[in-house]
Every structure is written in structure tokens, then in C-alpha cells.
Amino acid sequence: MKKSEFSFIGDIATLFGALPHHGFEPIGDDCTVVAMGDDSLVITTDMLVEDVHFLRAASTAEEVGMKSLHVNLSDVAAMGAKPVATLLSIALPEGAQGEWAEAFMRGYHAVSEREGVALVGGDTTASRDRITINVVAIGRAPQSNIKRRSAAHVGDIIAVTGKLGASSKGLVDIMFGDLNTLAAQHHRVAQARTAEGLWLGTQCEVHAMMDISDGIASDIKHIMNQSNVGAEIDTTLIPTDYDLRYAIGGGEDYELLVTVQEDSFDAIAEALYRATGTTLTAIGRITDGNELRWLDGGKPTEIDIEGFKHF
């Protein structure tokens, strides 16, 4: 649970912070973590609501099945863990209980199979008119591999996997009726960086890690808050094929945002590329203080793009 998501009812994290934790890490990261022996389990959950997160007219049921799993696997990847199991709850109105549900499960199964993840529980129920999906993903890793938002150091390179902006550009394409652009396809399915997260988890020079679900302008603040540091990001360095506002403020890219010890960055980026074929691009640096500063080719600039919000 990202803490900000519960701001509508005040500080839930504080309210519940007084309760016994039984070894679970409190709210504030992509997943909660519980140590069991030498390993840790990481657990995350995400809810997808029809007409908020997807449109039945714009996404096939199979795509919704794939995406609902990927967005959760992305949170597991962001911890440096290997996804092992999921639980699926789904509320279906009458019109979606036959073919739609079967196609949804085909998509969910295809991703489960590709990622080697078990389905170990869930719930199905009726709903009056709209579909709601809730997925829980569970990952496992040696305790020492777990990456947290709170581990950024001053001087770290800020970097991202792949390219940003495709998903939100795709959402705009879909809104204008272009369902089949490359960006629209990217938006409808998403793709968790499972192999990349797992590999980055094994590198001690990778300090903080999280996935980009609301856009870097919003997500970098979680690392800043949890690590008590500042950041500067150079917009000219952000890897994107689209308009910069999609890359900075657009949601649902599900790329990984990491901070890496400066003198190790080039070696890490090269080794990640060799291991997974995925680029790691430096876009800025962790700084003293608690401000987020934007640069344009090294010169200070102002950006007023906020992160993407479903709520």
C-alpha cells in the first residue's frame, strides 16, 4: 500500500502503526516483507475496477487477465524477489460470467505459466453491474536481496529500466479510438520486469528500488520520503519515444526505478543488459536535503506535472 493512497481517511499507517506487527514490515513499500528463516516473503495486492482501470470496450478479457497479474508481479519485482504464488478475487456481473470470465482466466493463466507462478487461492462472487478484480502476489527471496524504497544514499545515480511514457500515451490513443497503436497495446497488457527485478535484487550496489506506477514525478517522492533524501532529475536524460509529459507524469509504465552506488553504475547497467537485454538509463542523482529539482540539460528548470492518479 502506498501510503498516499489512504490520505482520504487521514493517516491510516499511524492509526494501525500501534498494533503488533508480528514481524511484518509496516505500510510504505511496494510489498510488505516478512522474514521466515533465511528467506523473506514479500506480499502485495492491487485492485482493478471496470471503468476506472479498464474499459470492457477497449481491452479484451484476456488482456485484462494478463494486466491484472502483471501490475502485481511488478510490485514483487520491485522488491528484488521471485514471484511464486498469487490469489485472485473477482466480482462478475451476469454478462461477464461466461465467455468474458473464461477469456480472462486464459490471459491470467498464460502469464502465470510464463512467469512460473502458482494460483493458490481466491474468491469469486457476483456483482450488480461492473467487474472488480483483486490480485495478491507473493514473492520469495533471500533476506539480503530485498530492496526497499528507504535505502537510497546521497550521491546515488537515479536510473530507470527500459523507456517511459508508452502506457499513458497508449491510454490517450485509446481515448481517441486508436486501440491498436504500439502504445495502446502496451497500456492494455503491461509487462512486469520480473527478470530485471530479480537480477537487480542480487546486486548490493543497487540501493533503493520501486516500480513506476504513477509516473516518476510522483514515484521518486516515495524514495525521497522513505530515504529522507532529495533528488535531481535531468529531463533530457529520460528515455522515451513520446512526449516528455507522458514520460514524467504518465502512469502504469511498470518500469523499475532504482538508485545505484555511483562508481558501480556503468558496470551494473552493462551487466543487467547482458543478463536480460534491458537497458538501465541514468536520469539523475540522489541529493542532500529533501527537494526534488528538475534539470534541462544540466540547467535548472520548472516542471509542474504531477503523477498519474486513479483516485
Add this chain to the structure above:
Amino acid sequence: MKKSEFSFIGDIATLFGALPHHGFEPIGDDCTVVAMGDDSLVITTDMLVEDVHFLRAASTAEEVGMKSLHVNLSDVAAMGAKPVATLLSIALPEGAQGEWAEAFMRGYHAVSEREGVALVGGDTTASRDRITINVVAIGRAPQSNIKRRSAAHVGDIIAVTGKLGASSKGLVDIMFGDLNTLAAQHHRVAQARTAEGLWLGTQCEVHAMMDISDGIASDIKHIMNQSNVGAEIDTTLIPTDYDLRYAIGGGEDYELLVTVQEDSFDAIAEALYRATGTTLTAIGRITDGNELRWLDGGKPTEIDIEGFKHF
């Protein structure tokens, strides 16, 4: 996930059964189980949908908060485990994002505090018009305490905690506008048998255990299927304050259904009562074969009440 809940899309358990399990027990019990060292974690999830599981006009937001947690804690109790943590996802339409959400969280927090359970993650999102709630509950127990539906032996006494039928009688009261009967109150809040499940988990003479969420007529069949046994139940022995059809076919009682080694039953029932103040009543016996037989004061009778179905 109770396997039958996914029958609308064929045999999901079989489809996913071919995937690697990573140490998680497959679908078929109240919770999935994963061993970590000497302990096991048990994990369950349940979804509550407005106008299917609750009516905003008939339940207060606090009651919905309490109930959404209790129904999940009931699944943890049914495994013989201690509940330790939960994750909460909630989709809120505009009209429920203020006071309703705050009152919901007060109810959820009150039960979390009473049961000593942490809130370790979740998700909040908007929805178009109806509220959907998904709770994940996690329990922990020594591996040897975990009780499964598959552990019933021929000759075991079938027994239930407390009394049956109040919740479904309460639902009928609510449908007729009587919101404040004792039964209606029972229906609106529910109450997990946490202490009882934990205690029964420590007793090796208690073989199979599950919670009664769909009515014993339906739920006993899960134990029969998983244990490959039959059962006979004497309707005159079923503890209830209401009409027998509520007690047999009514859902949402959240009492525990156990099978106990015959020669230990009296001692177990007495000790449970001493430990928790809750009665354990023998209502029948596990038999050879795979039939469910109903008795009326020892004489065969016919019952055609099916379990309660939300779907």
C-alpha cells in the same frame, strides 16, 4: 478458494495445477499453506461486494468494516492458525470516500486491535457507483497445528462450535425491515472463532476443520470430498435457536465444523468450553463411502436444502 466457486469457468484448479507450486498447498482449503521453517503461514482472501454481500442502507459502515475482517479471520481460525496480518483493498464511489470510508476504517481497526492483527498493505481506488472490499488475512502456526479439510477419518464425530442459523435468520429479518433483531445484528457483523480455532489447532484428536460459510449441508461436502469419506448428520442434534432450514442451509454463520476422534470427543468438548466458553456439539459421524445421509432422531430422513450461495 473453495473449488466450487470457480465452477463457472470449468476446472481452474486442474488448469493451474500443472504450474509449479513453490511449496504452497493447492486450492481446496479455507487457506493456502506455505511452510517456512518450523512454522506455516496460512493465507486467505475474500471479496465483499455492495448489494451482494451488504446493503449500505442495512449495515453501518463500521459494521461492514468489522464483518469484512471477521469473514477472513474465520478462514484463518479454520486452519488452526493465529491471525497476524491483513491487506485491505477497497474501491469507493464518490459518495463513500468521506465519512463512510472513515467509519469503515474505524470498524476495521477495532477488530484489528481486538484480534491483535497488523494492517500491512492494500490498495485504494475509485469506483463508479458501488463499494467493493477485498481482504487478505495471514495466519501463522506451528506446522503440526495446521488443520485441513482432507484429514477426516471414518468413525470421527462431526461437531460444530456455538449455534447455527442466526446469520441467515438475520438476513431474512433485514429483508423484512427488522434491522435490530439479535439475528440481524449477528448477520451484520459476524464473529470469527479465533480463540476456538487456535485452541482446536493444538489438539491432535481434532482431525478435519473448516468454517461454516455456506451452511453445513453444503460445507460438509467439502470435507467429504477432500477426505474421500461419507457423513451422516442428525438434524435433531444441530444446535440452533431458529428454524432448522436456517441452521442447515443458511450461510455466514462462521462457526467451526470439525471432525474429532470418537473416544476423545467428550474430553475435547469439555476442554474447549473451559478454555474459551464456547460449546462444541456433536451432530453426526464420518462414514465409509461418499454419501451424505441425514437422520431425524436416529432415523433416516430426506433433506433438500442446498447451501447458501452468493453466486
